Amino acid sequence: MRFAKIKFAFFALAIVFLLFFSNDFGLIDIEKTAIITAVAVDITEDGEYKVTAQIAVPEATDTNTENQRAQISGKGATVGAAIKNIGDTSGWFPQLCFCNLIAVGNGFSDYNLIKVLDYFSKTLRVQDTALIVMAEEDGEELLKLATPLDNISSFALQKIILKNAGLNRDVAVSDIKSFCTGYYSDAGASILPVIKVVSQKKENENASAENGAGGTGGNSGNGGNGGNGGQSGSGAKGDAIFNANTTALFLHGVKVGELDENLTLAFNALTKDFSNTTFQLKSVVMGTGTENFLLTVFSCNADKKLEVSASGITLKVCVDIYAKISDRNGENTDLDFVKNLPMPYYVKERAEKDFTAYIEDLIRTAKTTKCDFLDIKKELYRKHYSFYHIYKNDYLERLTFTVKVNFSGQK
């Protein structure tokens, strides 16, 4: 009997704890809950923050996919106030824990971005693994776009930013945690991918206009897509795709420069898993003619070593890339290319030359912008602490570097 009592007490205790820890005492009415999938932050002309939330509205039926998304904006003197304003004006409780994307508008280019993003890093309502991107124009426009990639534009953006295994590592991904870690580090350097909207229809129209220049004057007045002008360059409904290969650099929260596609690629090679990324070589001189090549990286070992002494500070970058020729636009093929055995000299030489130039440009960009996105100061502090106080203020100016890139095929 006594044993049964203890068992009952333990069982009751377990149930009480389960209810308590799982928040079953505080259920929220789902009809009044706005599940926010993405947030865009822009700055208005009067200096207020405008937060636009993309909401997946819980619906009883699923007859119309467009019903599942809605955008609501709120304004406020702080980001938190603007989000609160969304709840106040809509009557929905803004549920941010599913928010996986934060897009900041280009209006913040000369602004300390931590004033915007600090709210998201401090609040426990947003996961700090939520991706952050900088829109080329307004953040709000990004969320409003209709794209063929997905019914919900933020999901399409996430596909572009967090690519599946096997696709190129050509986006410098940043989330709340990594941005804030960079901002609050000694160097104060952070990065964000810049999202450029590419309208396929517009590109096609431009191409056809170029092709038919001079002979198709009557078509120029074709108002078939004239209404699209109201979409601020966002493209016609359903034809917008995204490009995230450019990277914005931030020093103490303020944008100080950009990395183009090649430098972003080089940055990822030095800092992230780079396997399966493809690398194009154009117009490689082969004897009398030229050919284009596509290389696929199988593995990339990048070693950044900082050598510090009283006389100077040197960054030695050594990148060892094992790659395969996946494609070439040659007139005929031969067994060497198929087997990649060994990588042809002119391909290897050109790949090494190009990649070395990219990495050198990358380091020069860090020096000129004074944005230490390569974490050189972190290395100086952690591994050369005795010299830290000597170099901490002007280490980028005094930095010299050597870059050695080795491309190889099968050996």
Place this chain on the structure above:
Amino acid sequence: MIKTFRTRQICFFYISLLPVVKFFTMPSVLAGICGEDLWISALFNCLADFLTISVLYFCLRCENADFFTLIKEKFGTALSKTVIAFYTAFFLLKTVIPLCEEKDYVELTLYMTSPSVFTFMPVFSAIFFICLKKSRVIGRIADGVFFIAVAGYAFTFALSLSDTDLSAILPVGAHGLKSLSLGAYSSATWFNDGAYFLFFVGNFVKSKKDGLKILFSVALSSLLVLFFLVVFYGTFNSIAFRQRFALTEISKYTTAINNMERFDYIPVFALLFTSVFSLALPFYFACELSARLFNIKRFVAAVFACAPTAIFLIFFDEYFSTAENFILNIASGYFIFFGTVFPVVMAVIIKIRADKEKKYAVCEN
């Protein structure tokens, strides 16, 4: 005398119940004071606890009563009552921070809206229920939660390691002795676990190599805490000081979370379940001592032990920041004195007196 505890239960007590209360806000407090050297500050406290328990064990292992009964036997009722009064205050103070941080943790991370303070009352009822039980309940709790706690630690650490940059704790000792000492001092409320051993020493069934087992468990408990701190700082680096609730944050960066959502809450729940019993410990021992101090019934003693913190939570919650400042900056000296210095000194004095008494007994015979 019938012994209350077994060596196994003491080992499980240190491994499962004590590390978890140090996983909530302590890491961020330490990171704010000593940056990447947070683990060194914690190491100071761990070494102090290890030393205290070692001295207590080696000096008092042959005794047949717990520390407070020994004080009464050797030094009389007046000193014993005074010591008990100080330790009652010690354990009552020790309840405040862990309880409030767990309440905040649950409310802020698991609840979407701000729940009423009464939502937390199931935990309080559990603590009160434990306080009503005899000492044997502590051993049983240690037995009961051991595997849940170990699974929680193992799972949490396994999920955390993928995003940990262990080089983040370099350079070692750059923050200087002053910061490290301040960190150790400020975190005293979470440590000084030697005070729990005052109830165990002389009150457990002796077994083969029990000293080795107990000290190994204490060392393992310390290693769990130090490892957690290293992983925590390795995960958050320069923003570690802003991560108030380390337990939720640390394991969510594993790649699998992206595909399977927050299944890391499974070990978090396991550790939260364990922590309810960990929270009950200072309440329980305050209740035990107040019963001895005032010669009152267990129920009244439990009310005495639980009421101050409950009243604080219900009516004075807005003063938590003041209470936290007081406990971390002023009361820490009290914790260090009664958690480390006093037990060590008294254990040595009791040992010397006991040896002298033995000598006299031999001479007289």
